[in-house]
Amino acid sequence: MVNFDPASLLNKTVTDIRPSGIRKFFDLLGTMKNVTALTVGQPDFETPWHIRDAGIRSLEEGRTYYTSNNGLIEFRREISAYQERRFGLSYDPEKEIIVTVGGSEAIDLAFRALLNPGDEVVIPEPCFVCYEPLVRLAGGVPVPLGLKAGNGFRLNESDLRAVMTSKTKILVLPFPNNPTGACLSEEDLTSVARVVRESGAAVVSDEIYAELTYERKHVSIASFPGMRERTVVIGGFSKSYATTGWRLGYTLAPAILTKEMAKIHQYAIMCAPTTSQYAAVEAARNGDADIERMKEEYFVRRNLIVSRLREAGLECLMPEGAFYVFPKLPDSGMSSDRFCERLLYERQVAIVPGSAFGSSGEGFARLSYAYGVRHIEKAVDGIKAFLEAL
Amino acid sequence: MTKEQLKEQVLRQLEADARLDPGTLAVMFGVPEDDIRAVIAECEGDGTILTYMAKVNWEKTERKMVRAIIELKTVPQRDRGFGAIAERISQYPEVKSAYLMSGGYDLALTVEGETMRDVALFVAEKLATMEGVTSTATHFVLQTYKEDEIVFEKDTTDKRGNTW
Numbered sequence: 001m002v003n004f005d006p007a008s009l010l011n012k013t014v015t016d017i018r019p020s021g022i023r024k025f026f027d028l029l030g031t032m033k034n035v036t037a038l039t040v041g042q043p044d045f046e047t048p049w050h051i052r053d054a055g056i057r058s059l060e061e062g063r064t065y066y067t068s069n070n071g072l073i074e075f076r077r078e079i080s081a082y083q084e085r086r087f088g089l090s091y092d093p094e095k096e097i098i099v100t101v102g103g104s105e106a107i108d109l110a111f112r113a114l115l116n117p118g119d120e121v122v123i124p125e126p127c128f129v130c131y132e133p134l135v136r137l138a139g140g141v142p143v144p145l146g147l148k149a150g151n152g153f154r155l156n157e158s159d160l161r162a163v164m165t166s167k168t169k170i171l172v173l174p175f176p177n178n179p180t181g182a183c184l185s186e187e188d189l190t191s192v193a194r195v196v197r198e199s200g201a202a203v204v205s206d207e208i209y210a211e212l213t214y215e216r217k218h219v220s221i222a223s224f225p226g227m228r229e230r231t232v233v234i235g236g237f238s239k240s241y242a243t244t245g246w247r248l249g250y251t252l253a254p255a256i257l258t259k260e261m262a263k264i265h266q267y268a269i270m271c272a273p274t275t276s277q278y279a280a281v282e283a284a285r286n287g288d289a290d291i292e293r294m295k296e297e298y299f300v301r302r303n304l305i306v307s308r309l310r311e312a313g314l315e316c317l318m319p320e321g322a323f324y325v326f327p328k329l330p331d332s333g334m335s336s337d338r339f340c341e342r343l344l345y346e347r348q349v350a351i352v353p354g355s356a357f358g359s360s361g362e363g364f365a366r367l368s369y370a371y372g373v374r375h376i377e378k379a380v381d382g383i384k385a386f387l388e389a390l
Numbered sequence: 391m392t393k394e395q396l397k398e399q400v401l402r403q404l405e406a407d408a409r410l411d412p413g414t415l416a417v418m419f420g421v422p423e424d425d426i427r428a429v430i431a432e433c434e435g436d437g438t439i440l441t442y443m444a445k446v447n448w449e450k451t452e453r454k455m456v457r458a459i460i461e462l463k464t465v466p467q468r469d470r471g472f473g474a475i476a477e478r479i480s481q482y483p484e485v486k487s488a489y490l491m492s493g494g495y496d497l498a499l500t501v502e503g504e505t506m507r508d509v510a511l512f513v514a515e516k517l518a519t520m521e522g523v524t525s526t527a528t529h530f531v532l533q534t535y536k537e538d539e540i541v542f543e544k545d546t547t548d549k550r551g552n553t554w
Contacts, residue, residue: 029552037548042550300419301418307417
């Protein structure tokens with residue numbers, strides 16, 4: 001046995017996936033000390049105690065077994081009631097909901113259940129980093145759709161029509177958006193729904209930030225005429241209840257789609273963590289006030305960070321949802337990668353280059369405001385000093 | 391946001407961080423600075439905001455300090471109930487807080503002194519001898535874990551993983 005290269009064992013689709021730009025940046029960040037970071041994409045709040053307590057209690061009571069594949073029926077009923085109460089969506093807990101390991105697994109399930117080799121998936125960018133690689137892994141062809149700052153990074157009908165083809169199988173709808181904070185209005189959604197209905201495509205609507213909107217209530221594309229039957233709604237508890245580490249998400253989809261997604265879930269995952277599900281029952285039942293409390297805090301931080309960034313001289317749209325701002329970087333000849341690297345080295349402030357979220361994010365950067373007010377002010381002071389020295 | 395909502399929100403922010411200045415609060419709520427100043431002035435004027443102070447963990451310092459919770463049984467006065475005696479007791483700087491209680495005793499006080507002996511003497515000489523006080527019970531605080539929503543000795547480093 002000579003000259004055996006283990007790399008020859010690997011799947012080409014996997015090896016072809018480029019390492020995420022954001023990961024590279026975080027690795028660099030990990031080597032540095034005393035950095036004021038605005039990089040983290042998860043709440044700074046701890047999971048509210050009553051939710052943690054419910055998880056602990058379930059362990060004490062010995063509830064340490066697998067749940068049913070699609071999740072505790074008790075939990076699915078709570079999800080169903082919660083969606084009805086908060087967003088007016090109606091899904092059958094028996095046949096239309098799967099509890100997943102975070103929103104990411106839910107997205108993966110949807111792609112794998114819907115895509116045939118060569119099917120195209122339209123992905124509005126800038127967006128969360130997982131869609132493109134997951135589409136490739138599912139055998140699909142990602143078709144990026146670069147959104148423009150001039151449109152508030154919102155999706156409009158003409159942009160959409162320009163990329164939809166007869167091969168388009170899925171439109172990903174990542175709103176409220178990470179990293180831009182953009183939300184779609186009812187008017188936007190009406191026109192998106194029209195284009196999708198005409199095309200015969202499906203929608204994977206990633207609504208993980210649905211609770212975190214500051215101007216108006218989130219509306220799901222699934223609530224538009226003719227859309228429920230072609231939409232997989234991705235939901236989760238991580239952002240709204242500050243439960244990222246519990247790893248829980250879910251899909252809402254018509255029974256026929258749910259049944260097929262459940263096949264993948266049951267063989268690959270078996271079931272989502274039992275302890276987390278018991279904790280989340282409590283969250284869904286008694287956690288509405290927690291959501292409001294955290295949202296009020298994000299709201300004031302958003303206003304503060306946008307105002308301070310504008311004072312520092314950066315163009316910055318007022319984000320309508322999630323907990324990120326996405327300012328335009330000055331025309332300094334530097335790529336967003338280089339800008340963020342220099343900011344990190346020279347001022348020990350970490351923000352994420354916009355290019356990590358797709359090529360249309362080039363020239364921008366993502367700042368998370370899931371941080372305390374003092375921390376945000378300190379970071380923006382560093383950015384301001386950096387800009388002045390440019 | 392109504393004026394009442396703004397007031398409540400501003401109070402909550404100040405309760406968490408009293409150093410937030412009106413300019414910053416105005417930016418945070420997206421309202422004119424004058425509105426914030428008016429809310430604060432009103433709250434200061436009508437006693438809604440009583441004071442602004444730092445929450446100090448004295449155990450981190452060299453200062454000698456002990457604290458005790460004192461249960462008092464008293465005889466209420468005609469017409470004035472427990473108010474008169476509570477008012478008198480509250481005059482002492484050693485008394486940091488005073489509450490009228492339901493249950494087995496009437497007043498609960500927190501009393502501070504440099505040593506346990508100081509506190510014990512204060513109770514024996516000043517409180518126990520006061521007219522209307524029928525009994526006292528002193529419980530010394532051994533360790534403060536949480537006060538005014540602040541958990542003492544809590545690790546506040548950011549433990550979030552660097553994940554998107």
